[in-house]
Amino acid sequence: MATDKKEMVRSLIWAKELGEPELEIAAKGLSERFYPKNSYICHRGDRLDSWTGVVTGLVKMSAVSLSGKATTFVGVGAGGWLGEGSMLKNEERKYDLVALRDTRLLMMNKATFMALCENSVGFNRFLVRQLNERLGQFVAITEHDRSFDAKARVARNLSWLCNPVLSPQVGGVLEITQEEVGLLAGISRQVANRCLKELADEGLIDLQPGAIRPLDLEALSNYGSG
DNA sequence: TCATTAAACGCGT
DNA sequence: ACGCGTTTAATGA
Numbered sequence: 001m002a003t004d005k006k007e008m009v010r011s012l013i014w015a016k017e018l019g020e021p022e023l024e025i026a027a028k029g030l031s032e033r034f035y036p037k038n039s040y041i042c043h044r045g046d047r048l049d050s051w052t053g054v055v056t057g058l059v060k061m062s063a064v065s066l067s068g069k070a071t072t073f074v075g076v077g078a079g080g081w082l083g084e085g086s087m088l089k090n091e092e093r094k095y096d097l098v099a100l101r102d103t104r105l106l107m108m109n110k111a112t113f114m115a116l117c118e119n120s121v122g123f124n125r126f127l128v129r130q131l132n133e134r135l136g137q138f139v140a141i142t143e144h145d146r147s148f149d150a151k152a153r154v155a156r157n158l159s160w161l162c163n164p165v166l167s168p169q170v171g172g173v174l175e176i177t178q179e180e181v182g183l184l185a186g187i188s189r190q191v192a193n194r195c196l197k198e199l200a201d202e203g204l205i206d207l208q209p210g211a212i213r214p215l216d217l218e219a220l221s222n223y224g225s226g
Numbered sequence: 227t228c229a230t231t232a233a234a235c236g237c238g239t
Numbered sequence: 240a241c242g243c244g245t246t247t248a249a250t251g252a
Contacts (some may be wrong), residue, residue: 064247177242186233193244209239 005030010024012053012106013079013168017122025119029112031186033105041097048093050107053081054167058176060184063095063138072141072153075100075184077161079169084127085134088112100180124201133165140221153185154195159207159221162214174212181212 009015009027017125019027032055035041041059042048059076076082086093087110116123159183161167161174182192196212199205204220206213214220 040251088242179242190232191230 002112013081014123014126015163017126018116018120019122022116022120022123025115026108026113027113029109033107033110035099035103035105037099037101037103039099041099042093042102044094044096045092048083048086048097049110050083051087051110051113052083052097053106053108054078055104055106057105058100058102058180059105059144060098060100061095061139062098071186073157073184073186074137074141075161075167075175077169078147080167082131084130086107088117090146100183115128129165133163137166149197149224150185150187150191151198153187154181155199155204155220155223157184158199158212159179159217161221172213173208174202175210176212177210178211197219 006023006027009023009030014027015023034058035057037221039116041052057192058079058082059082061076061082062071062183064075078106081096083093117127140156158174161176178192178196179189180195185192185195187195196205196207199220200207204214204216204223
């Protein structure tokens with residue numbers, strides 16, 4: 001096997017939990033794919049039988065609430081992984097996946113994913129941590145879904161993109177345009193611009209061209225819930 | 227009305 | 240070329 005691929009696998013968020021033979025298995029089951037801006041990675045209802053990691057770019061998960069009424073969005077940035085729920089439950093996707101900009105993905109085929117699940121304690125440890133973080137997001141979504149405050153959605157999405165487990169390679173500054181913020185929060189560019197300016201006035205973020213520096217992650221993630 | 231939207235334009239990088 | 244701020248006109252509550 002090519003050593004550069006093994007090195008690449010070593011840099012993934014869950015790799016440090018794995019031993020050498022497990023890394024070997026993982027590397028064999030991974031392939032890279034490119035999705036141009038605005039392209040769909042999968043539609044709701046599809047059986048995409050791969051666990052998916054974001055190498056570069058930005059992916060939007062759009063989930064529809066149980067009532068089928070409100071749709072909410074979660075961004076996944078570079079280094080983040082998604083789809084483990086659909087893998088584990090062997091069911092179709094409950095959400096759309098869209099590349100918000102040119103995006104490179106790593107796909108792990110299902111057999112490899114299941115093999116790691118069954119044989120690697122470290123891999124399971126990572127999955128539990130990941131699922132726990134996601135659970136926190138969806139709890140937060142149901143909390144402030146009833147008061148659809150655009151600013152609160154923007155604030156939460158920004159804080160989520162800084163989550164070190166779910167978007168590990170996103171560092172101190174978010175390289176994200178205001179248009180992309182709008183897409184993630186389900187609002188237009190104008191409203192995104194207004195919300196960001198208000199958040200900046202409140203001292204929670206620092207606005208730069210093409211980038212946002214969060215100043216108070218705690219306040220952002222709790223925005224709207226007192 | 228009032229808020230929101232897409233489209234367009236201009237500005238600065 | 241791109242991100243951003245603003246204006247405009249259309250739409251809908």
